Amino acid sequence: MEAIGIEMVGRARLPEGFNPTLKQRKMPLERLRGDAGVFPTPTAAQNQALSWLVHVLQSSMQLATSEVFRHPGCQQKEQYRGARRELDAPHTHTMSKVSILLMALVATAMGAPTHAADKRYPLDSVRKIEVVEPSSGSVWEDKNLLDCSDVVLTEEDVRYALRHIRRVTEKAFFSEETERTGCSGGASVTFRNGKIIVIGVEPTGRINIFEANAKLEPTGVPESYYGCDPCRKRKMILLQDAFDRADERRLKKLVAQGRISSTEAELLLQKARSARKGP
Incomplete structure (x- = not known):
């Protein structure tokens, strides 16, 4: 729009x-x-x-x-x-x-790309951010596409997410059509008023938040789900090298299996890199 x-x-x-x-x-x-x-x-x-x-x-x-x-x-x-x-x-x-x-x-x-932060968790009221789980993988992880050890959550990722998240329904969040990599990271965020949240961030922009106590245990407030397209775009750019390495691993495996030649692998790798960089 x-x-x-x-x-x-x-x-x-x-x-x-x-x-x-x-x-x-x-x-x-x-x-x-x-x-x-x-x-x-x-x-x-x-x-x-x-x-x-x-x-x-x-x-x-x-x-x-x-x-x-x-x-x-x-x-x-x-x-x-x-x-x-x-x-x-x-x-x-x-x-x-x-x-x-x-x-x-x-x-x-109608599709306006409005990414309004959740007013309950204002970025300008954040007192401390602690990344408690820099990187983890799930059953969705496919190392031929992206190795989760290459995806590390940073404090800046969390701040960017809090600035751009948009609420989505639980059904939409867990939909099979939602883009996933199987990689994620987690952090705790403490606000000046004493409120604590635990936020899970995936490179595709899937984000979930629950409010927690000092031991980072859920307080009973319903978990919230978000999408963040600006987060996805930003992280995909930062992960260019990781995608390149995954492509190299996948193509080397195909060469070892005799399914493609080394020359074909190099051409496919160049094509993949060019496609990610865009015009």
Whole structure:
């Protein structure tokens, strides 16, 4: 999705004592409202709601102020439709916060890549991060694709995850269609208010969190599940060498089995590396 538009859908009213011209009498009512109607002035609460939403979107999607525009400057509409106040800047007007939230939810459902951190675990309130399990493998591990010993969780990985995680359902998290490598790492995170969480991070962006006590035992608060596409993209870049080594192991095995020649193996290795680097 290339843009998110925020607009106040107001209903214009005709001025008191309005006397339409002959041409206006033939217009549909909605067209007439757009042609001669007067829109109500947005309230202070509506203006505040817009500022709040734009701030949240800028923060969660890392948008610069220069990337926020007034809607009339971005899109042309018919006169009777353009008469609505259509807004994309913190200083303009908007609908109620409830309506804005509904619009944001619809945009997300349509595929907007919004990666909003979980407000329960704010990154700026983190006091300490301790990586308790730098690397581990599961039954999903395939050393021909990626050796989990090459995948080491770092404090920066945890901070990046907390900044970009997006809640998903338990069903989606455990879906067979979800991308896995079988590799993961774990860390404990302590916040300034004393809250402790244990976070599991996979290089594919699958992340789970549970709240814990000082012994890192679950407190009974339901576990939360997340996806993090920015985390996946970042980690895949960092793991280029690990993927190269896995390709080399796999191709050497095929050469040893007599299934391909050394020359073919080298060509396949170069092709795989080029594909990962992209255009």
